Amino acid sequence: MKILVPIKQVPETSNVKMDPETGTMVRSGVEPIVNPLDLYAVEEAIRLKAKYGGEIIAISMGPPGAKKALQEVISMGCDEGILLSHRKFAGADTWSTSYVLAQAIKKIGKFDVILCGERATDGDTGQVGPGIAAWLDIPFSTYVSQISEVNKDTITVKRIVENGYQLVGIEKPTLLTVVKEINFPRLPTLDGKIRSKKIEIPLWGPEDIDAKIENLGLKGSPTRVVKISKPKVSRDGEVYKPNNEKETEEVVDRIIEFFEQKEIL
Amino acid sequence: MEYKGVWILGEQNKGIIQTVSYELLKRGKFLSEKLGVDLVAVVLGYQISPKELNKLIHYGANRVIYVNDQIFQNFLPDPYINSIMELINKYNPEIMLASATSTGRTVAPAVAVKCHAGLTADCTGLDIEEGSNNLIQTRPAIGGNILATIKSPNHRPQMATVRPHSNQPLEPNPGNVGEVIYEKVKEKNLKSRTNQIAFIEMKDESANIQDAEIIVAGGKGCKTEESFKMVRELAHQLNGAVGASREPVDLGWVKYPHQVGLSGKTVSPNMYVCAGISGAVQHLAGIKTAHNIVAINNDPNAQIFQVADISVQADLFDVLPILIDKLKDRKVG
Numbered sequence A: 001m002k003i004l005v006p007i008k009q010v011p012e013t014s015n016v017k018m019d020p021e022t023g024t025m026v027r028s029g030v031e032p033i034v035n036p037l038d039l040y041a042v043e044e045a046i047r048l049k050a051k052y053g054g055e056i057i058a059i060s061m062g063p064p065g066a067k068k069a070l071q072e073v074i075s076m077g078c079d080e081g082i083l084l085s086h087r088k089f090a091g092a093d094t095w096s097t098s099y100v101l102a103q104a105i106k107k108i109g110k111f112d113v114i115l116c117g118e119r120a121t122d123g124d125t126g127q128v129g130p131g132i133a134a135w136l137d138i139p140f141s142t143y144v145s146q147i148s149e150v151n152k153d154t155i156t157v158k159r160i161v162e163n164g165y166q167l168v169g170i171e172k173p174t175l176l177t178v179v180k181e182i183n184f185p186r187l188p189t190l191d192g193k194i195r196s197k198k199i200e201i202p203l204w205g206p207e208d209i210d211a212k213i214e215n216l217g218l219k220g221s222p223t224r225v226v227k228i229s230k231p232k233v234s235r236d237g238e239v240y241k242p243n244n245e246k247e248t249e250e251v252v253d254r255i256i257e258f259f260e261q262k263e264i265l
Numbered sequence B: 001m002e003y004k005g006v007w008i009l010g011e012q013n014k015g016i017i018q019t020v021s022y023e024l025l026k027r028g029k030f031l032s033e034k035l036g037v038d039l040v041a042v043v044l045g046y047q048i049s050p051k052e053l054n055k056l057i058h059y060g061a062n063r064v065i066y067v068n069d070q071i072f073q074n075f076l077p078d079p080y081i082n083s084i085m086e087l088i089n090k091y092n093p094e095i096m097l098a099s100a101t102s103t104g105r106t107v108a109p110a111v112a113v114k115c116h117a118g119l120t121a122d123c124t125g126l127d128i129e130e131g132s133n134n135l136i137q138t139r140p141a142i143g144g145n146i147l148a149t150i151k152s153p154n155h156r157p158q159m160a161t162v163r164p165h166s167n168q169p170l171e172p173n174p175g176n177v178g179e180v181i182y183e184k185v186k187e188k189n190l191k192s193r194t195n196q197i198a199f200i201e202m203k204d205e206s207a208n209i210q211d212a213e214i215i216v217a218g219g220k221g222c223k224t225e226e227s228f229k230m231v232r233e234l235a236h237q238l239n240g241a242v243g244a245s246r247e248p249v250d251l252g253w254v255k256y257p258h259q260v261g262l263s264g265k266t267v268s269p270n271m272y273v274c275a276g277i278s279g280a281v282q283h284l285a286g287i288k289t290a291h292n293i294v295a296i297n298n299d300p301n302a303q304i305f306q307v308a309d310i311s312v313q314a315d316l317f318d319v320l321p322i323l324i325d326k327l328k329d330r331k332v333g
Ligand SMILES: Cc1cc2nc3c(=O)[nH]c(=O)nc-3n(C[C@H](O)[C@H](O)[C@H](O)COP(=O)(O)OP(=O)(O)OC[C@H]3O[C@@H](n4cnc5c(N)ncnc54)[C@H](O)[C@@H]3O)c2cc1C
Pocket: A036, A037, B218, B219, B220, B221, B222, B244, B245, B246, B247, B248, B259, B260, B261, B262, B263, B264, B265, B275, B276, B277, B278, B279, B280, B281, B282, B283, B286, B296, B297, B298, B299, B302, B314, B315, B316, B317
């Protein structure tokens, strides 16, 4: 079984800065990590390989430094990594990103399944997975919380939706986006870390994937970020510090009154 | 080519139009009136009654385009995507909105790729730009740390998914008139490469946190699975859903569908009551659009108080029992 895992390098969400001029992220000074939600896809790939054999290739589009993200997932158990990095790719929105990744996947050739994270914690869109599937014209499933069965031509998965779980059979090759419930990601091993340092990670640009230049980067992206603002964080709410049972009762009465004001009681 | 009209993708479950669709109609109406164009609801379903379809008109649609086929009984990506593509190519809408639900967030990105449209995810604000008449979309990003304003000036349709419950539907007006078009799509666009084998309904309604008006959530501060039951009890008293931070989920006190936050669900209830949750950025990311927040925590410096409307700096083991009792008394009394 050949498994492809698109992973993204993202800044740690807890300390992100934005450039108000360009509307893009200031990457300097922020420790980049593998998109935490992609680790579930990596883990699932490793488990599938353990069960059915085959190989796992991680792919990432990003700045040259994203090589580190690929090394990290190789040290967890991916076999190979491919880095898509080029000036012309910069500033891509989800339309253009999914185009580049799909072109790279075409170049890789035959595969059985692509596993994506549910969404990246920076852009937070969850659009790239379905986008790749659309470019490749393959069937796909989102919000996958379990891969129940893999057969020669089909995969059976459970997807979590608002009011329950949908069990679906999908023709291979397919793309799945997975949620946290699917597994518990392992940590990199020491052996893996050594291997990841030695392994060569090919660097692909637009020519390597036969990309149409007009589809790339900021220029090739239909969406434009025109403004970035900081949402008001503080609500200036009411603060209570009850010190005894009587005061606690008073606070509870205020909470109930608040429920009434907001018409939930 | 001329692109005209505002479309919303209506969602149905077992023939019943979902509330999120009425919310979208309010958004759509605001935009279509500014542009002076029609508001159209597109619905894919099976044996939906004319009465149900007419409700879309009561809630603001000028027209309903309805495709009836058995394949739409359950959600499957291929027939949804391909049918919508056929309709877009036939009518050329200038704006297409879908809900940021599991369905909308699955269909919209694939459609956007196929029709070369810009798509903005999980918007909380939509407007029309004076002069250019472009759609202006606002959305929280990076875990809710920033608000981004986005437009797609050179591509049509302009597409967006809209965060569920980020606004209220209009009051329905049974006097509204409009037309329901029963549309046929090509046979090949009804084919699916996935099939539904089974649907396991959520037995525990309290886990449907995305549709809930009221959520009572607990965190690690609840200490044990046993005492987490206080959170469940309070939710029960308020007819609300049960939410949790990641800790109680990882500890196995409560199942994953209840998890609120970055790696769980984004929620927008009218009321979010939480106890023993510190308010880590990853948790706050999921509740930025909650309309009202009541927080109980014994650490005065807890981050959760930054976003709370009512901050109660106290031991949850003191507050929750009294709150539950008083609510019970109200019911009896
Ligand atoms: C990639 C990533 C994704 C994540 N995704 C999520 C997510 O989706 N959702 C999420 O919630 N977290 C998520 N987290 C985890 C997040 O960072 C926090 O660790 C988590 O939210 C903390 O949960 P908590 O508030 O319940 O626990 P804690 O941070 O331990 O807080 C417990 C709180 O309870 C209070 N407390 C203790 N005893 C009492 C008492 N008797 N009375 C009142 N208060 C009391 C304490 O003062 C404290 O503030 C994620 C983390 C990462 C790295």
